Amino acid sequence: MKEALTALSQPTSSQPEFTVQSFFKKINEEGRLTGALCKDCNTKMIPPRPLCSRCASTSLEWFEPPKEGLIVGFSEVHVTNDVFQHLAPYVVAIIDLGDGLKIPGIVKNAKAKDLRVGQRVVVETRKTSINLGADDAPAYWFRKDS
Numbered sequence: 001m002k003e004a005l006t007a008l009s010q011p012t013s014s015q016p017e018f019t020v021q022s023f024f025k026k027i028n029e030e031g032r033l034t035g036a037l038c039k040d041c042n043t044k045m046i047p048p049r050p051l052c053s054r055c056a057s058t059s060l061e062w063f064e065p066p067k068e069g070l071i072v073g074f075s076e077v078h079v080t081n082d083v084f085q086h087l088a089p090y091v092v093a094i095i096d097l098g099d100g101l102k103i104p105g106i107v108k109n110a111k112a113k114d115l116r117v118g119q120r121v122v123v124e125t126r127k128t129s130i131n132l133g134a135d136d137a138p139a140y141w142f143r144k145d146s
């Protein structure tokens with residue numbers, strides 16, 4: 001643990017940054033979700049973190065999660081912040097991608113009354129060269145698997 005914290009406080013430029021910023025940068029530039037895989041204990045993290053949430057190792061590599069998952073829970077949003085208000089009302093869901101990975105996101109073109117826990121959704125992303133703003137959000141979302 002002490003070694004991990006020392007490594008974290010002294011990052012080297014040759015190591016990729018396993019951060020939320022990198023997570024969105026990769027979506028914007030590569031159009032795909034990515035996470036961090038711990039090479040010591042195989043724990044997967046989305047979004048990535050600079051050290052393993054299970055064993056604190058900084059020995060990490062990028063991995064690409066499955067492009068589909070199952071709805072764990074969801075809620076319909078009617079009032080939100082400036083970035084997302086133009087999309088309201090919309091459904092936000094927690095999606096289980098397997099391997100203990102659960103991520104939140106919008107389920108596009110869906111109403112809460114049409115969704116159920118356990119329903120399969122697919123992950124979609126889009127590339128954009130602009131930092132997330134009202135015209136760019138969301139960078140990733142889910143769609144009912146038809």
Ligand SMILES: [Zn+2]
Pocket residue numbers: 038039040041042043052053054055056057
């Ligand atoms: Zn680990």
